[in-house]
Amino acid sequence: MPVFLKLVFRNRLAGAGAIIIAALVLTCLLVPVLPLADPDQTDTAHRFIRPFSEGRLLGTDHLGRDLLSRLLWGTRLSLAVGAVAALLAATFGTLIGVTAGYFGGRVDAVLMRGVDMLMAFPYILLALAIVAALGPGLLNALIAVAAVNVPFFARNIRGISAGLAAREFIDAARLAGEGHLRIILTELLPNVLPTIIVAVSTTIGWMVLETAGLSFLGLGSQPPQADLGSMLGEARPALITAPHTLVVPGLAIFVIVMSINLLGDGLRDALDPRLRSGALARPSPVTLIERAEVPAARAAPGFLDLDALDTRFRVGRRLYKAVNGVSLSIARGECLGLIGESGSGKSVTALSIMGLVASPPGVITGGAVRLEGEDVLALPYAALRSLRGRRVAYVFQDPLSTLHPLYRVGDQLTEAMRVHDRITDQEARARAIELLDTVQIPNPAERLSAYPHELSGGMRQRVGIAMALANDPDLIIADEPTTALDVTVQAQILALLDQLRRDRGLSILFITHDFGVVGQLCDRVAVMYAGRIVEEGPTAAVLAAPAHPYTRRLIDCVPELGGGKRALTAIPGLPPAVDSLPEGCAFAARCDRARDVCRTGTLDLAQTGGRAVRCLFPETTATEDRA
């Protein structure tokens, strides 16, 4: 709870709103015991006394009633009516919304069309009609205001409930034998509650305003009872002669509504999980780079060299070492596989190359990325931007989330070209058709006008590859491009990437968790564990005789087709969290070859011939005696 309050008060306006509301509520609760004049006691001899007169702090109204007393009693009433109306609307709206969202289908259609009909009437007209039917009076005004606000809640809650009802934990509850009522009450409602709270807190202000409106028209509170709206209404004839009678309740309404709305906004932000993780700021276009020193360039630079790259995530007081001194090299036309489990840092490595890690929280704290010998991380933003897509292009795992859903495929392809090239519409179109043909999409000219959702997963990934090829890059970084695809489609995409590489002399950095894929596509492979490269070498050699125990055991974990029914060898335990890496080898805790010496100091990546391994007791040859 203190964390929550801190989040609310981080927004100063919301904090101010909270303080004002708290003060108002406290005052309203204390009104009956405060030494106030009787709010309904008329004294026509002393009418329209100006504010700040003796004994009459805010003056009196047209009947000589004490304005301070009427204001406080009125505020008490208005706030109470607003809160009750909001709760009523929320209760009925939630009931309708949850029922419609949970059951769906016909129930949903009937309920929501009813709500739609209610919304088709102009708001205030509907409230007027309800009051006209029920007769004037504060209670009836309350009912009217609550009724016209039910649709707002119903629609809001229905959307969220429908989303939740499709979630697997609702199915699980059904299988646990729970009935509908129990599921709604114990599974659905707790998850909807935060939304209801925010909606109520933001609507109380509205409710106060609307009730005031009805009272102003004489349909709400009846004389002599004071609420803020009726005070305004009664003061209207004296607008010119005694403006304070109008200004006092007017200001009160303004302050109440304003502070409630500010607090409501603050509550909404504080309940937003994105804010909680500290991601308040928008990510900058380039990853924050804070390098103490830049490692010297290699004697024989390759096409792309990563030298001791360090990428960290700073979240609160924690420091996640996502990429920890990673060095890699890719030659022209070479395909390097980067393999690892989730959280190993393989994707962050890939994003760091073009400074695409989101900052905050990402920071590149050391190392260099050199493209043909030039330090990419030292480049100004404009120069880096011209490299992105033109020389180094990315293909991501899920093309449905990387393609814009509202633009046609052709437009997205031509846009990718136009960023770097000035070309005419016809040229762009011709090149787009050619690209779709290159990635073997049938009827390319027709497909240009398709939207992403009209294509299958495999076709979408082909479009993703076509976009990457749009500017004829030298290097493609493919981050699990086939993980979301079916095996038969995966085989097609891999064959396509392999063919493109050979036809165009492309370099590929292929990130995956699948040894089978690496074995088919990549010349060399690097294995990552807990942010570090633990093994590197020619694919065939590494797969045939893995040197690092992690590589060996990871290969053993993966069942291979044709082995029949069998027990699998598992690696016990979990990878370490990268914000609390152990000393020595990160894999030691799970390793069956680990000795005490493995848990001390730092281990280097030992190079022998074309292979490298970060292990004191590697699997191959008899090197065990080194300790």
Next chain:
Amino acid sequence: MTTPALEVRNLSKSFPVGRGLFRAGRLVRALMPTDLVVMPGETLGIVGESGCGKTTLARMLVGLLAPTTGTLEIGGKPLDTSDRRVSSQQIQYVFQDPISSLNPRKTIRQTMETPLRVLFGMDAAARAARIAEVFDAVSLRPEFLDRYPHEFSGGQAQRIGIARALLAKPDIIVLDEPVSALDVSVQAQVLNLLAALKEEFGLTYLFISHDLAVVEAVSDRIAVLYFGSVVEVGPAAAVFARPHHPYTRLLADSAPVVGRPLARRADGAGELPDPLDPPAGCAFARRCPKARERCRSDAPPLATMGDDRLAACHFPD
């Protein structure tokens, strides 16, 4: 002859699409009429690619979805999902995404207690004892009970999901892609746990996955689904080693295997037929290298292939 643990006859499911309040929509067949038999203690693997109807089948088996046609028998008696207290003790389900199958606002203990309270009406002491027993079986630490789902890794959450299914003491568990959201090193842990639990409690599994190698490693028999139909059934060791149906062959050839070169231009390109406009004959005919005229006009039935295998093909290998 022993009574099958699960027997499915003529089970099918159609979904209406484009239906409005006053407008009748068209029907899309998600699962064609299907027969399946699973013997007690057996693991039947079900493989297929996305859109083949494997999840529809799984959800009908546990009664989360009402079948359009067909019958379901468990241990020789029809499955009656109107009384969950009975059906939930016969057949249980383990979900693909372990985290999202747990209510984010409930502690693990609250989630675990629900089936015990609802299905068995146990008191607090009995519930605690039973939960401790099951947690021990899936090697979870008791202190996990007071945590919330987001505090767990995928592998731990899946153990919790398996524990929840075990609480109901089912005879059959339907595992819907239970390891595909997990990392490979954790995947093997969970698969081995499932095998151990099966031994310990004498369970029958239906193991659904898109990963051929995983299915082959855990199953006794395998059924291959394509476009809503079972196209091939047989012993796990034989189905991918010597496929009868060309689609099974395509699947087996597509699985990435170290050392096997990539096809220059992959065979069997093309995609699933449009479910709104299903083809007249064999659904695979358009992608099939062996398709002839007959394949495009009449759909092949699932026929016995000599030994203990079935395949739906006019010209089997």
